[in-house]
Amino acid sequence: MAMDHHPERRLLISVDMESYSRRGNILQYEAQQAFHELLHAAAGSVGLDRAAWSTQGAGDGELAILPRDVSESRVIGRFVPELNRRLRAYNSSRLPAARVRLRIAVHQGLVHLDGANGFPGNAVVFVSRLCDADPVRRALAAFRDAGVALVVSNDIYRDVVMEYPEEMRPERFRQVRISKPDKGFDEFAWLCVVDEDLSTVPALDGDGDGPDDPRGGPAEGGGGVPAVPPPGPVRPDSGGRVTPADGISVRDVRVHGQNAIGPGATAIGSVGRDAVFGRGGGDR
Numbered sequence: 001m002a003m004d005h006h007p008e009r010r011l012l013i014s015v016d017m018e019s020y021s022r023r024g025n026i027l028q029y030e031a032q033q034a035f036h037e038l039l040h041a042a043a044g045s046v047g048l049d050r051a052a053w054s055t056q057g058a059g060d061g062e063l064a065i066l067p068r069d070v071s072e073s074r075v076i077g078r079f080v081p082e083l084n085r086r087l088r089a090y091n092s093s094r095l096p097a098a099r100v101r102l103r104i105a106v107h108q109g110l111v112h113l114d115g116a117n118g119f120p121g122n123a124v125v126f127v128s129r130l131c132d133a134d135p136v137r138r139a140l141a142a143f144r145d146a147g148v149a150l151v152v153s154n155d156i157y158r159d160v161v162m163e164y165p166e167e168m169r170p171e172r173f174r175q176v177r178i179s180k181p182d183k184g185f186d187e188f189a190w191l192c193v194v195d196e197d198l199s200t201v202p203a204l205d206g207d208g209d210g211p212d213d214p215r216g217g218p219a220e221g222g223g224g225v226p227a228v229p230p231p232g233p234v235r236p237d238s239g240g241r242v243t244p245a246d247g248i249s250v251r252d253v254r255v256h257g258q259n260a261i262g263p264g265a266t267a268i269g270s271v272g273r274d275a276v277f278g279r280g281g282g283d284r
Contacts, residue, residue: 010108018141047074073164076150106127
């Protein structure tokens with residue numbers, strides 16, 4: 001049968017609720033009600049008409065295809081933070097099992113709006129993979145009071161987040177590698193937990209030094225904070241000084257011992273390639 005409808009390029013949002021399947025019937029019912037009401041209230045408060053979104057519900061979330069004239073910056077810079085604010089307020093008076101916390105993925109691409117059983121299109125598959133990714137789940141789980149973990153595709157990060165830094169806070173995003181070998185999916189995306197500092201979270205599995213960091217140069221998997229290996233053991237030499245068994249080299253300075261820099265630290269030798277910092281009672 002000939003296809004008489006062409007796909008349209010649209011903004012896509014995939015939303016999924018954390019720990020939905022672990023709830024009993026009543027808690028699932030209440031979570032669905034809150035999900036529906038909070039999304040509508042957040043959209044309305046920033047001038048977005050949820051009634052104009054084409055949505056495909058799934059009990060614990062939804063896939064939404066937004067109208068052509070919707071501003072991407074309004075969705076990411078205003079709607080998502082407003083939704084996060086409302087979720088935090090809602091959750092503040094509820095036990096952990098009854099809280100509603102969301103993973104949200106944003107992407108853009110071609111999609112058929114007249115599919116017989118949903119919205120056909122690779123962009124739909126892509127945004128769904130982002131939303132369901134393990135790094136996104138772990139990031140949200142790392143912050144008990146957070147309402148939203150947001151992940152966006154490279155295109156959205158480059159064209160929207162980076163272009164409006166005052167509104168989008170690009171420094172809060174962290175590049176992650178999302179790999180699902182069984183699905184033939186291996187992509188880089190950008191992740192943040194709204195109003196939280198993701199750089200404080202240990203390395204997420206799937207983080208990667210992406211070759212296509214929109215900011216230029218190799219990406220830093222730790223949100224701009226390079227990973228530091230644990231300090232190696234130290235031992236005194238024959239003269240009673242602290243010398244390295246191994247250590248951390250920072251440019252021309254070698255640092256040794258868990259408390260090498262801090263109160264009571266001293267420098268052994270001159271500052272330069274062979275300088276060693278250790279603990280001691282000497283002058284600081």
